[in-house]
Amino acid sequence: xxxxxxxxxxxxxxxxxxxxxxxxxxxxxxxxxxxxxxxxxxxxxxxxxxxxxxxxxxxxxxxxxxxxxxxxxxxxxxxxxxxxxxxxxxxxxxxxxxxxxxxxxxxxxxxxxxx
Amino acid sequence: xxxxxxxxxxxxxxxxxxxxxxxxxxxxxxxxxxxxxxxxxxxxxxxxxxxxxxxxxxxxxxxxxxxxxxxxxxxxxxxxxxxxxxxxxxxxxxxxxxxxxxxxxxxxxxxxx
Numbered sequence: 004x005x006x007x008x009x010x011x012x013x014x015x016x017x018x019x020x021x022x023x024x025x026x027x028x029x030x031x032x033x034x035x036x037x038x039x040x041x042x043x044x045x046x047x048x049x050x051x052x053x054x055x056x057x058x059x060x061x062x063x064x065x066x067x068x069x070x071x072x073x074x075x076x077x078x079x080x081x082x083x084x085x086x087x088x089x090x091x092x093x094x095x096x097x098x099x100x101x102x103x104x105x106x107x108x109x110x111x112x113x114x115x116x117x118x
Numbered sequence: 119x120x121x122x123x124x125x126x127x128x129x130x131x132x133x134x135x136x137x138x139x140x141x142x143x144x145x146x147x148x149x150x151x152x153x154x155x156x157x158x159x160x161x162x163x164x165x166x167x168x169x170x171x172x173x174x175x176x177x178x179x180x181x182x183x184x185x186x187x188x189x190x191x192x193x194x195x196x197x198x199x200x201x202x203x204x205x206x207x208x209x210x211x212x213x214x215x216x217x218x219x220x221x222x223x224x225x226x227x228x229x230x231x
Contacts (some may be wrong), residue, residue: 009161038221048219055211106164109163
């Protein structure tokens with residue numbers, strides 16, 4: 004099976020712009036989660052989508068939003084970019100087959116730089 | 119408040135010796151724990167997991183131990199190899215389908231030849 008893919012891999016934007024990142028999960032995986040990783044920080048959970056519905060949300064401002072399509076592909080949008088949004092954005096998918104036991108598989112990430 | 123803690127930001131170990139990475143958590147609702155390895159410019163890679171009903175899980179050179187009463191888990195790598203040099207993230211999850219993942223800040227492991 005192909006792994007989780009994310010596009011684009013690298014992105015440079017300026018403050019105030021908006022950006023859309025894309026994630027294609029592993030075939031058959033219905034849950035997609037997004038994380039932000041900044042230097043010195045762990046993986047900060049943004050949100051999780053399952054069957055086109057946002058099921059969980061982390062503590063990020065409303066400028067961060069996402070959606071999931073019927074084929075489980077997901078997009079993440081950040082509006083009004085700030086310098087502090089520069090980070091590696093990781094997408095992870097999981098099968099959600101077994102109750103309480105699930106493993107997330109990560110994509111390579113999108114490196115966003117805000118100038 | 120960090121729910122998953124990895125108090126050692128870095129660890130150096132000689133090749134062939136044992137690497138022990140530690141993780142502590144505060145939320146008693148966590149019932150599934152995972153370790154991920156991350157190389158620079160790549161996404162994290164799943165390494166090994168353990169359910170809260172077990173206290174040990176082994177996979178080749180990797181063993182994870184869980185002490186529920188102490189809310190502590192550890193990853194043992196024996197023997198350590200230079201290719202193991204990476205950042206290791208501890209993660210914990212809970213929920214009906216384990217969808218609430220919380221990651222620790224990571225520990226950078228350097229295995230010296």
